[in-house]
Amino acid sequence: MCLGVPGRVVDAALEDGVMMGRVDFGGVARKVCLDHVRDVVPGEYVLVHVGFALSKLDEAEAKRVFELLAELGQLEDIPPEVPEGFR
Amino acid sequence: MTGVSCPLPIGAYDHVVLGHGSGGRLSADLVERLFVPTLGLDRNAPLEDQATVTLDGGARIAITTDSFVVSPIFFPGGDIGRLAIDGTVNDLAVGGADPRWIAAAFVLEEGLPFADLQRIVASMREACREAEVRLVTGDTKVVERGKGDGIFITTTGVGTVPAGRSLSIAAARPGDRILVSGSLGDHGVAILSVREGIALETELKSDVAPVIGLVRALLAAAPGTRAMRDPTRGGLASATNELAVASNIGVRLVERALPIRDEVRAACEIWGLEPLHLASEGRVMAIVPPQEADRALAAMRAHPLGRDAAIVGECTAEHSGIVSLVSRAGGERIVAMLAGEPLPRIC
């Protein structure tokens, strides 16, 4: 379920009591409801589902996945494997 | 299953639905299972977008017909008039013909403002000039308000076929390269971006353009080109699937090589759609023998409409009739034709 797409908040303002803002997804933008992430500031990234920001994206946490991988010690370039034929 | 005298049900429907016009699986089924048998056409002939006929005397002409029902009639980057001319020109061009003459029939809805009609027709004039074709005859009908979406345009295009030229979607062979002349899905996204309910703000415009100049440059550099297609409705997925089936070869595309604009990627992420299913209206897919592929690519890139041309895959002897994609993540999967119209999803 739940197609969620990351986007960058461009602006935010109360509209009729509801926090709304423009979010840029990289060349396309949309007005998004920011009411569930009211402390968001322009420039921050949010996760958007059906036109609503549900969560702010944490860059430090995002990097963590890759840092843990580096710790695994498997840093050599492994050529991408294409599975035999297809299934 | 029913007998040969009755049309077979197309999918689960016994009536036309929008998906039958989307250029995907349902469209193909409608042609193959209703039109072909009912008209008594050769079931084994590949379905081409234009037909080449030989005149008494030996000269060959190509004929194509197309209907344009796009909504909205004015969209970012173009309008239905330009689309009608360029779409017709392109069908002829990718068949290897030199587009020469167009006939256009207009179905106008009662209430269509003259200002709109004027704008559309002026756009057609400009498009004809750019593509070096002449609009030689036309027809006009009017239908009651509510029975037409503003304006529908049906065209017939006629072109001349140079002696010795023979392109066929059934002629691809293993090892042939698949090229595209530029970014995919721009038109499809541009149209959807202004659709009520799912609209997005973007500078992205339709890529609608006449490709005849690009095609001439390509064929001059790569005369061994097997076939071309313009990946319109149904996108590159439909075009490559038609190729795979007609030529009875497999197609393997490489995701990393596909030219796709950031805006198209972002829009597809938001809507949950695949760029490969979305239409382009100013692009060429070309199947080129391997030894001519680099020359073909260079020729396209030298042309203003082909700056982002790329080799995106190849024909293979494996998995005949099937199109696969090696994904950015490394795995391989099949690229199916879209069933019906592209529908945004939330899941």
Add this chain to the structure above:
Amino acid sequence: MKFIDEYREAATVNQLTSAIAAATTRPWVVMEVCGGQTHSIVRYGLDALLPAGVELVHGPGCPVCVTPLETIDRAHAIAGQPGVILCSFGDMLRVPGSNGDLLSLRARGADVRVVYSPLDALTVAAANPTRQVVFFAIGFETTAPPNAMAIALAKRRGLSNFSALVSHVLVPPAMKSILDSDDNRVQGFLGPGHVCTVMGTSEYGPIAEHYRVPIVVTGFEPVDLLDGMLRCVRQLEAGRADVEIQYGRAVRPEGNAAARAIVEEIFEPCDRGWRGLGTIAMSGLRLRAEHRELDAETRFSVGHIATRESAVCISGRILKGLAKPCDCPAFGTQCTPEAPLGATMVSSEGACSAYYQYGRRKGPAA
């Protein structure tokens, strides 16, 4: 695209698949809960990259697939009423009811409009004050706050022509139902990443503890899914059964309280039937009594809904992870995306559709 591209890189994917192979000493069965995760797994061919012993089974996390047939039929009946505008997410348009789908209803004259956001349905209602606008409010916990907000705003703005047909479902009861089943094979879970942005992880601790299953709350990109798999396998190998967050960039343990607040204001838990799974107690959301006047179910009397499921469809078994799409005799023949027999073939994240679209005629090699 930031926060996307780096999670699709082949090199990183390969590091992870190697790590999973290195960590696996015994066979394991892991279920990914969320349909979006299923879609991604099949789209990128990720399960084919797992070592032989690790089996991924696809869970019931596809709200489109599990919406009860009766609700689908009710939506169709409402859409067929004169003057009604039915607003729906695109996913629902091709789901077969007992008699066709919303697309064929539209072909026959019903006004069915696709919306991306529930707020778009409000816009339609405001623009068409003399017509009844019904919003088909489906989804898991992720979509509940947006749907609740739309309903709250409709009330606040006095859009009396707006109503909602609500069919929300909740993940934890479904997971428990699967784990309680006698033929359950699932030993660990990739938890629903976007659901948990709203709900946090507190509901999953008791499940992990009671059933002794690791639950790794996972994202949706290839790197996320394989990272989640790695963490799950490591827990299984170590005999641990903890709730762990893989999708840390979006999920906080406490979730999103503001989002939950609007859900609690508008909805309340209720028993819910799941297509293919039967009724699961307290597994759904419905409108609270004080908001019932916006309930499309009571606003429109559509008579008795007599449902008719395909006798051949095995969606239920697939949703529980007991069968794969290719186990179904109708898969790819009688049942295709163009002519689906059940919801798992229609929904783009239904396992059957994903398998079909991405070419899985046979299962991934064991």
